[in-house]
Amino acid sequence: MSLQAHQLACRRGDRLLFENVSFQVNDGELLLIEGHNGCGKTTLLKTLATLRYPDDGYVSWQGEPILKLADEFRSELTWLGHHNAIKLDLTAMENLKIACFLNDLVVTDDEVLNALEAMGLYGYEDLPVRSLSQGQKRRTSLAYLLLTQCKLWILDEPFSALDVKAVDFLQRVISQHIEKGGMVILTTHQEVALTSGSINRLNLVA
Amino acid sequence: MLAMRHKTEILTTLFFFIIVISLFPLGVGIDKGLLQKMAPGVAWIAALLASMLALERLFASDYEDGTLEQMLLSPQPLFIIVLAKVLAHWLLTGLPLVLIAPLVGLQYHLNIDTIVMMMLSLLLGTPILSLLGAIGAALTLGLRGGGILISLLVLPLYIPVLIYGAGAVADSMLSHNNVESYLLLLSGFLILTLVLTPWATAAALRIASE
Numbered sequence: 001m002s003l004q005a006h007q008l009a010c011r012r013g014d015r016l017l018f019e020n021v022s023f024q025v026n027d028g029e030l031l032l033i034e035g036h037n038g039c040g041k042t043t044l045l046k047t048l049a050t051l052r053y054p055d056d057g058y059v060s061w062q063g064e065p066i067l068k069l070a071d072e073f074r075s076e077l078t079w080l081g082h083h084n085a086i087k088l089d090l091t092a093m094e095n096l097k098i099a100c101f102l103n104d105l106v107v108t109d110d111e112v113l114n115a116l117e118a119m120g121l122y123g124y125e126d127l128p129v130r131s132l133s134q135g136q137k138r139r140t141s142l143a144y145l146l147l148t149q150c151k152l153w154i155l156d157e158p159f160s161a162l163d164v165k166a167v168d169f170l171q172r173v174i175s176q177h178i179e180k181g182g183m184v185i186l187t188t189h190q191e192v193a194l195t196s197g198s199i200n201r202l203n204l205v206a
Numbered sequence: 207m208l209a210m211r212h213k214t215e216i217l218t219t220l221f222f223f224i225i226v227i228s229l230f231p232l233g234v235g236i237d238k239g240l241l242q243k244m245a246p247g248v249a250w251i252a253a254l255l256a257s258m259l260a261l262e263r264l265f266a267s268d269y270e271d272g273t274l275e276q277m278l279l280s281p282q283p284l285f286i287i288v289l290a291k292v293l294a295h296w297l298l299t300g301l302p303l304v305l306i307a308p309l310v311g312l313q314y315h316l317n318i319d320t321i322v323m324m325m326l327s328l329l330l331g332t333p334i335l336s337l338l339g340a341i342g343a344a345l346t347l348g349l350r351g352g353g354i355l356i357s358l359l360v361l362p363l364y365i366p367v368l369i370y371g372a373g374a375v376a377d378s379m380l381s382h383n384n385v386e387s388y389l390l391l392l393s394g395f396l397i398l399t400l401v402l403t404p405w406a407t408a409a410a411l412r413i414a415s416e
Contacts, residue, residue: 051275052416075281083272102280102287 001062002026003048003152003183009056010043017043018204019056025152025200028178031185032192035204041187042082042156044204048185049079049154075104078150080158084141088130092116092140095129099144107147115146120166134161145173153177155186219256219299220306226252227310238315245314246375249307249324250331253371254364257299257335261360262353264295264343265411274347278415284408292333292340292404300332316379323378323385330392331371337399338363344410367395 002024009019017040025031033041046052048059050066050073059066066073086095093112100107116125119139129137138161145153153174159167171192174184186192192199230248231241268274277287304325311321342360346352374388 046416049279051278071281071283074279077279079275079279081272081275083270083275085272085276087271087273099276102276102282104281 001151001183003185004060004063005048005057006060007057008044008047008054008059010040010047010052011055012040012043021057021202021204023200023202025183025185027181027183028198029183030174030178030192030199031183032199032201033185033187033204034189034201039204041204045081045154045156045185045187049077050074051079076151078103078145078148078153080141080145080153080155082156084137086129086137086141089128091126091128092121092132092143093125095140096143096147100147103148103150105147105149111147115143116140118146119143119169135163135166138162139166142170142173145170145177151182153182153184153186155184157187159188159190219259220302222259223252223256223303223306224309226255227313231313241314242316242379245310245316245320246324246372246379248314249310249328249375250368250372253303253328253332254335254361254368256303257332258339258357258360260295260299261339261343261356262346264291264340265347265414266343266352269347269414274411275415278412284411285404288340288404288407288411292336292407295340296333296336300328300336303332304328320375320379324375326389327371327374327392330389330396331367334367334392334396334399335364337403338367340407341403341410344407344414347411347414367392370395 004024005022007019008021010017021044023031033044035041043052047054048066050070053067061069061073061076085099086092087098090098093109093116096112096115097107100112113125116122119142121136121139121143124132124136129140132140142158158170158174162170167190174186174192178184227248230244234240234244265274268277278284280287307325307328308321310316311318311324316324339356339360342356342363345359346355349355370388370391374385374392377384377388
């Protein structure tokens with residue numbers, strides 16, 4: 001399986017963010033998208049996730065344009081954006097269950113609890129997320145990565161607000177996913193260590 | 207799926223409705239004939255305004271915390287998700303109005319028949335308001351001053367509902383000849399909006415996420 005970008009171009013208002021961006025991500029590969037602030041990293045990720053239409057070019061999944069595949073492509077995709085996508089009034093448990101429900105993922109309470117425990121949130125699962133710290137909120141939304149069965153992960157700055165231990169753990173989660181043949185596309189300002197698989201870098205220069 | 211833990215929201219719409227309703231007798235005096243004549247229109251206009259109060263928040267919180275992105279990307283049809291959101295909105299803002307309608311009846315000296323008719327017309331009409339309002343809420347996502355823009359977009363669309371809703375109640379006070387046709391028209395609107403508006407709202411949400 002592969003995700004291919006063909007001659008992508010994106011504009012923000014009158015400003016051209018990038019053009020002629022082409023790349024391919026295969027099974028067991030990690031794509032790191034680098035570039036300074038405001039060069040269009042998030043815009044590129046949104047385009048790859050069908051949240052935004054490219055101004056030129058197209059993205060294909062196994063040879064088919066993703067906009068044509070629509071829900072078929074989306075069911076292979078896990079997206080974590082800048083925002084944590086969690087409801088502050090619900091508990092961590094409930095947030096994860098909703099995320100799984102939305103993605104047709106059948107999980108037991110124990111599986112959700114284990115994921116939270118692995119993310120270091122043991123004992124916090126029944127508190128409204130509002131009362132957790134910024135890093136703990138981030139961990140709650142990242143715990144979903146332990147549950148999802150999707151092949152392609154698109155993560156926007158997944159390491160932000162995390163402490164050293166959590167960054168380590170997340171790196172392990174990502175490399176495990178790569179080892180299993182998954183694909184990861186992420187933006188970060190940090191180095192990512194992989195035990196296997198290959199890392200490709202894409203540098204967006206405005 | 208859509209646990210709403212903001213109890214204040216129900217109460218604000220409900221109290222807004224009650225207060226608007228109560229202001230009219232205070233303003234125009236307690237002449238029985240006049241109040242009876244005004245009741246259908248006043249109750250319906252108050253219902254329109256009240257159901258619009260919470261519209262702005264319908265998708266705004268999902269937009270801000272990123273949940274909307276997850277909904278757009280989930281394999282569930284967006285149509286169904288929109289419908290669930292609208293249903294939740296109606297349960298919180300529409301249904302309480304239907305249930306409080308007898309209070310209006312008491313304040314405006316309406317008889318039982320008319321009160322029942324008012325509840326029935328509100329029951330058919332308020333879901334239409336929520337469904338139409340959802341389009342406005344989705345279109346104004348992420349805009350500054352979206353709240354006022356929603357009213358400008360949505361209120362004109364509410365006019366047919368107002369005419370037939372208030373018409374049904376007024377008619378039930380005078381004769382009973384046309385009540386049925388008013389209600390049938392309202393049901394027609396309801397079915398039409400139920401089928402069409404979730405598509406429009408879903409399309410507007412996709413645009414808003416860019």
